Amino acid sequence: MAHKALEEIIGRNIARYREVAGLTQATLAEKIGISTAFVSRVERGQKKMKVETLYATAKVLNVSVDA
Template sequence: MEAKHGNAHRLIGAKIAYCRSVRGLTQSALAERIGISSGTLSRIERGQYWQSLSVDLLLDIAEALQVEVSAFLHPNELD
């Protein structure tokens, strides 16, 4: 079953992956910084972690990547 807002989750995940790669971080390195498994981060980046993607987790990811959380939510923020 896909989340009601599956496209939004995929967009958020893609933006997280983009920010991570621009900063030269591996999934493992970012996952360690925010206290989650690299498998969980992989699912987030693919837009497949929609059941438990919390605001707190998004804030932790944004902080670790040194971006505003709004960058993940606005379609053209990182473009």
């Protein structure tokens, strides 16, 4: 699988689970200590997350990392 495709899948999943959790990009960003702009770029598949940030995101969204 190409890295770009994986980034887009991760971004879509984060956006979906964030919306299910009823969080805005700003709220999610604040809870995990990153910028709202970074969350936006990740959700659009334009940026990669560090593993630590991905784990923090999953924890806030109450999902497993592989989700």
